[in-house]
Amino acid sequence: MDHEGEAKRTDLMTITRFVLNEQSKYPESRGDFTILLNHIVLGCKYVCSAVNKAGLAKLLGLAGETNVQGEEQKKLDVLSNEVFVNALISSGRTCLLVSEELEEAVFVKPKQRGKYIVVFDPLDGSSNIECGVSIGTIFGIYAAKDKDKITLDDVLQPGNRMLAAGYCMYGSSCMFVISTGHGVNGFTLDPSLGEFILTHPNIKIPKKGNIYSVNEGNAKNWEKPITEYVDNCKFPQDGSSPKSLRYVGSMVADIHRTLLYGGIFMYPADKKSPDGKLRLLYEVFPMSYLMEQAGGQAFTGKGRALDLVPKKIHERSPVILGSYDDVEHVKAFYAASKANGA
Ligand code: FDP
Numbered sequence: 224m225d226h227e228g229e230a231k232r233t234d235l236m237t238i239t240r241f242v243l244n245e246q247s248k249y250p251e252s253r254g255d256f257t258i259l260l261n262h263i264v265l266g267c268k269y270v271c272s273a274v275n276k277a278g279l280a281k282l283l284g285l286a287g288e289t290n291v292q293g294e295e296q297k298k299l300d301v302l303s304n305e306v307f308v309n310a311l312i313s314s315g316r317t318c319l320l321v322s323e324e325l326e327e328a329v330f331v332k333p334k335q336r337g338k339y340i341v342v343f344d345p346l347d348g349s350s351n352i353e354c355g356v357s358i359g360t361i362f363g364i365y366a367a368k369d370k371d372k373i374t375l376d377d378v379l380q381p382g383n384r385m386l387a388a389g390y391c392m393y394g395s396s397c398m399f400v401i402s403t404g405h406g407v408n409g410f411t412l413d414p415s416l417g418e419f420i421l422t423h424p425n426i427k428i429p430k431k432g433n434i435y436s437v438n439e440g441n442a443k444n445w446e447k448p449i450t451e452y453v454d455n456c457k458f459p460q461d462g463s464s465p466k467s468l469r470y471v472g473s474m475v476a477d478i479h480r481t482l483l484y485g486g487i488f489m490y491p492a493d494k495k496s497p498d499g500k501l502r503l504l505y506e507v508f509p510m511s512y513l514m515e516q517a518g519g520q521a522f523t524g525k526g527r528a529l530d531l532v533p534k535k536i537h538e539r540s541p542v543i544l545g546s547y548d549d550v551e552h553v554k555a556f557y558a559a560s561k562a563n564g565a
Contacts, residue, residue: 235416235418235420235421236420236421237410237418237419237420237421238260238264238399238401238410238418238419238420238421239257239260239261239264241408241410241421242256242257242260242403243257245403245405255316255337255338255339256316256339256364256386256387256403258314258315258316259311259314259316259317259337259339259341259364260387260401261314262310262311262313262314262316263307263310263311263341263362264399264419265310266303266306266307266310266311266345266360267360267391267397267399268397268412268417269306269310270299270302270303270306270307270345270346270360270391270393271391271393271397271412273299273302273303273306274299274352274358274393275393277299277352299346299349299352300324300345300346300349301324303324303345303346303360304322304323304324304325304345304346306345307322307343307345307360308320308322308325308329311341312329312331312335313335314337315335315336315337316337316338316339317331317336317337317339317340317341318330318331318336318337318338318339318340318367318370318373318377319331319340319341319367319373319375319377319378320340320341320342320343321340321341321342321343321378321504321505321536322342322343322344322345322505323343323344323345323347323502323505323537324345326537328375328378328536330373333371336370336371336373337370338366338367338370339364339365339366339367339386340364340365340366340367340373340377340378341362341363341364341365342362342363342364342365342378342504342505342508342509342536343360343361343362343363343505344360344361344362344502344505344506345360346358346359346360347359347360347361347390347473347474347475347506348471348472348473348474348475348476350472351471351472351473356471356472356473356476357392357393357394357395357471357473357475357476357479358392358393358473358475358476359390359391359392359393359394359473359474359475359476359479360390360391360393360475361389361390361474361475361505361506361509361510362388362389362390362505362509363382363385363387363388363504363505363508363509363512364385364386364387364388365377365378365380365384365385365386366386375536378504378533378536379532379533379534379535379536380532380533381529381530381531381532381533382503382507382508382509382511382512382528382529382530382531383527383529383530385508385509385512385529386403386404387401387402387403387404388401388402388508388509388510388512388513389401389402389509389513390475390478390479390509390510390513391475392475392476392479394476394479396411396412397411397412397414397419398410398411398412398422398423398479399411399412399419400423400426400479400482400513402512402513402516402517404516405516406425406426406516406517407425407426407427407482407513407516407517408421408423408424408425408426409421409422409423409424409426410422410423411423423483426482426483426517427517427518428481428482428483428485428514428517428518428519428545428546428547429484429485429546430485430518430546430547430548431485431546431547431548431549432466432481432484432485432486432487432545432546432549433464433466433467433485433486434466434467434468434469434480434481434484434485434486434487435453435456435466435467435468435469435486435487435489435549436468436469436470436471436477436480436481436486436487436488436489437449437453437468437470437488437489437490437491438470438472438490439453439468439470441493441495444493444494444495444496445491445493445494446491446492446493446494446524446560447556447560448524448553448556448557448559448560449489449491449493449524449553449556451556451560452552452553452556455552455556456468466486469486474488474501474506474510478510478513478514478544481514481519481544481545481546482513482514482517482519485545485546485549486545486546486549487543487544487545487546487549487550487553488542488543488544488545489542489543489544489553490541490542491524491541491542491543492523492524492541496539498538498539498540498541499539499540499541499542500539501539501540501541501542502537502538502539502540503531503533503538503539503540504533504536504537504538506542507521507528507531507540507542508528508529510542510544511528511529511542511544512529514544514545515529518547519544519545519546519547519550520544520545520547520550520551521542521543521544521550522542522543522544522550522553522554523540523541523542523543524541524543524557525557528540528542528544
């Protein structure tokens with residue numbers, strides 16, 4: 224009998240247990256982060272259940288509103304946003320929230336305030352809802368300098384100041400991936416227990432991958448280094464095998480695959496969208512943070528993504544992220560282009 228395997232099945236590392244273990248390494252910690260995380264996890268379980276029942280509950284379809292970016296808002300987006308705003312405020316551990324779905328940041332009432340600032344996209348990849356493709360929630364957490372004197376500047380901080388970041392993917396299984404600055408860990412929801420169980424400890428992205436992921440429909444407007452890099456993926460100059468193309472068009476799904484299998488994901492700047500498409504605070508920063516924590520890199524075309532300082536809460540940024548060597552390769556095309564005065 225496989226006693227070791229049996230012990231693992233009966234001694235489950237739930238996400239709460241994992242975070243409590245981490246917390247015990249910091250004697251000064253009062254458990255605030257654990258409480259906050261429990262509320263985020265609850266929000267994810269709620270949204271997971273809503274996504275699974277979407278067809279049944281007739282939640283699909285437009286809610287008749289448009290969001291900040293002028294996109295049609297789906298019912299599930301509205302619901303997910305409400306779920307997370309309520310869960311975060313009721314945790315009593317947050318003072319400022321920025322959601323993709325809300326034009327303005329939410330300043331938590333003084334009586335309910337805690338020290339954390341949370342930026343999040345409650346349901347990313349929403350154009351995929353109706354065809355059942357994986358979608359997800361993305362979040363990043365900062366600490367406020369002084370929760371009683373909170374201003375918008377407190378959230379306009381570079382991504383390298385994040386304390387934690389993660390995502391929950393609502394796919395064939397529901398997966399919660401998080402980093403608190405000490406590596407990346409992945410948890411899978413066991414629906415029978417209603418608990419996220421550690422299934423992917425210490426995720427490390429392969430140093431080099433054989434997949435590239437980009438919306439090639441934008442190729443007409445790409446910058447030269449991206450055109451050259453993608454050409455090289457298909458017709459490698461060094462005689463190696465061409466890379467495979469995979470693009471779901473749902474950031475959480477594309478990043479999850481990149482973390483586990485390696486390779487590169489890009490939403491670069493182009494002539495039509497010089498700032499790319501993805502949102503800095505709640506898409507680019509959290510995913511870049513996870514990528515670096517897993518041993519990969521995140522680059523904007525100009526520098527390290529996590530060093531950008533946002534000026535607006537819904538700002539966009541180009542991003543190229545993934546396996547260390549693959550991002551180095553893209554950087555080389557940018558450097559050569561710069562050297563040639565392009
Ligand atoms: P969506 O528009 O479906 O919400 O930023 C949102 C996002 O999806 C990302 O999840 C995804 O990576 C990207 O946009 C896809 O954009 P394109 O359709 O332009 O490729």
